[in-house]
Amino acid sequence: xxxxxxxxxxxxxxxxxxxxxxxxxxxxxxxxxxxxxxxxxxxxxxxxxxxxxxxxxxxxxxxxxxxxxxxxxxxxxxxxxxxxxxxxxxxxxxxxxxxxxxxxxxxxxxxxxxxxxxxxxxxxxxxxxxxxxxxxxxxxxxxxxxxxxxxxxxxxxxxxxxxxxxxxxxxxxxxxxxxxxxxxxxxxxxxxxxxxxxxxxxxxxxxxxxxxxxxxxxxxxxxxxxxxxxxxxxxxxxxxxxxxxxxxxxxxxxxxxxxxxxxxxxxxxxxxxxxxxxxxxxxxxxxxxxxxxxxxxxxxxxxxxxxxxxxxxxxxxxxxxxxxxxxxxxxxxxxxxxxxxxxxxxxxxxxxxxxxxxxxxxxxxxxxxxxxxxxxxxxxxxxxxxxxxxxxxxxxxxxxxxxxxxxxxxxxxxxxxxxxxxxxxxxxx
Ligand SMILES: Cc1cc2nc3c(=O)[nH]c(=O)nc-3n(C[C@H](O)[C@H](O)[C@H](O)COP(=O)(O)OP(=O)(O)OC[C@H]3O[C@@H](n4cnc5c(N)ncnc54)[C@H](O)[C@@H]3O)c2cc1C
Numbered sequence: 254x255x256x257x258x259x260x261x262x263x264x265x266x267x268x269x270x271x272x273x274x275x276x277x278x279x280x281x282x283x284x285x286x287x288x289x290x291x292x293x294x295x296x297x298x299x300x301x302x303x304x305x306x307x308x309x310x311x312x313x314x315x316x317x318x319x320x321x322x323x324x325x326x327x328x329x330x331x332x333x334x335x336x337x338x339x340x341x342x343x344x345x346x347x348x349x350x351x352x353x354x355x356x357x358x359x360x361x362x363x364x365x366x367x368x369x370x371x372x373x374x375x376x377x378x379x380x381x382x383x384x385x386x387x388x389x390x391x392x393x394x395x396x397x398x399x400x401x402x403x404x405x406x407x408x409x410x411x412x413x414x415x416x417x418x419x420x421x422x423x424x425x426x427x428x429x430x431x432x433x434x435x436x437x438x439x440x441x442x443x444x445x446x447x448x449x450x451x452x453x454x455x456x457x458x459x460x461x462x463x464x465x466x467x468x469x470x471x472x473x474x475x476x477x478x479x480x481x482x483x484x485x486x487x488x489x490x491x492x493x494x495x496x497x498x499x500x501x502x503x504x505x506x507x508x509x510x511x512x513x514x515x516x517x518x519x520x521x522x523x524x525x526x527x528x529x530x531x532x533x534x535x536x537x538x539x540x541x542x543x544x545x546x547x548x549x550x551x552x553x554x555x556x557x558x559x560x561x562x563x564x565x566x567x568x569x570x571x572x573x574x575x576x577x578x579x580x581x582x583x584x585x586x587x588x589x590x591x592x593x594x595x596x597x598x599x600x601x602x603x604x605x606x607x608x609x610x611x612x613x614x615x616x617x618x619x620x621x622x623x624x625x626x627x628x629x630x631x632x633x634x635x636x637x638x639x640x641x642x643x644x645x646x647x648x649x650x651x652x653x654x655x656x657x658x659x660x661x662x663x664x665x666x667x668x669x670x671x672x673x674x675x676x677x678x679x680x681x682x
């Protein structure tokens with residue numbers, strides 16, 4: 254593997270130029286050109302011997318003093334995969350340390366599908382605004398994430414989590430508001446948080462916030478979208494009016510109430526919690542039931558089958574999505590051509606998705622599309638072009654005609670469903 258340094262030291266410690274590295278840096282079409290830029294080389298010595306600054310390179314410090322980091326998965330992801338981006342961020346961002354916090358702000362996250370949602374991240378951003386608000390005495394606060402059930406999140410540190418209380422295990426899985434409330438009461442007793450922040454959402458945030466407020470005998474602010482110190486603005490009258498009120502201790506917050514954290518890393522240290530009291534639950538979660546996958550909003554879908562310009566048989570695409578139980582997505586071209594509705598568009602000008610599996614069929618991987626799938630766990634590409642950006646980004650790629658692969662997929666899904674039904678029948682017998 255080549256060493257991409259354009260400068261080397263000679264035996265007498267004088268600076269020696271590497272003409273090959275300089276040539277690669279100048280030649281955009283060279284296969285190693287992008288690796289060189291991503292290697293953190295913000296400066297390259299030009300042919301005249303002058304140092305040339307590369308404003309697009311990771312690590313370049315702009316005129317405003319801000320260091321450029323690789324924040325979108327699309328560019329680096331297309332070349333080196335998602336992991337590379339994570340590494341770059343982890344190295345570049347300064348660590349925010351809270352030694353001995355005087356107070357805590359609790360953020361109770363929805364964690365849909367076991368990962369922080371965009372909504373959760375906005376609230377973590379708002380929690381940091383509340384922490385840094387000027388206080389009469391010089392006090393330091395920490396943002397604590399409280400989350401329940403299985404977690405698949407790997408980037409708590411990048412989302413602004415100073416401390417974390419993670420309650421997993423049978424009692425906290427699924428719909429378990431009574432045990433979760435008992436845990437929140439325990440946290441209240443142990444840490445007396447300055448604020449409790451919840452997502453104003455149908456995923457459990459609003460429900461849990463109302464239960465906690467009722468249990469503590471406090472009034473909460475619901476649908477809050479701006480919190481400025483002692484004053485909070487909440488939406489009311491079906492979203493047609495705002496009301497200004499004093500900031501209470503418990504708030505349910507709307508999406509985009511603040512910017513998510515993206516300039517710092519945080520410690521995400523576990524915060525100890527004494528054992529939660531056993532309670533007799535009157536609610537019993539008997540598991541999930543199948544829903545119509547086509548009715549699931551894209552932003553919440555766990556498994557997306559996405560169609561691009563490489564789909565030529567749309568009936569087959571819809572049938573395969575139904576057989577796989579996948580939510581349908583699309584590239585902008587598929588939407589603009591009228592094959593898919595606008596609310597199914599994935600990407601910069603569509604929906605940013607966070608699926609566990611994103612299956613891109615006949616999608617080339619334009620930057621605008623890649624921006625929308627940056628948070629997906631696993632990307633699978635089906636494409637006839639082995640060199641396209643979607644194939645480079647994908648964790649698994651199938652280089653073949655979309656129609657042939659979708660046909661096989663539909664057959665396999667039907668066979669699986671049939672064998673499941675037969676198993677159930679024999680179990681019942
Ligand atoms: C301001 C702006 C905003 C935009 N926002 C978005 C956005 O939000 N979302 C978005 O998606 N785009 C967006 N775009 C458009 C984007 O730039 C691309 O044009 C678009 O994503 C391309 O869609 P595509 O990959 O489906 O089509 P194409 O680029 O045409 O790619 C089709 C792919 O299908 C493959 N293919 C062809 N035939 C087959 C076959 N039989 N089997 C398998 N594979 C096949 C080809 O190899 C190719 O890779 C935006 C553009 C602009 C300018």
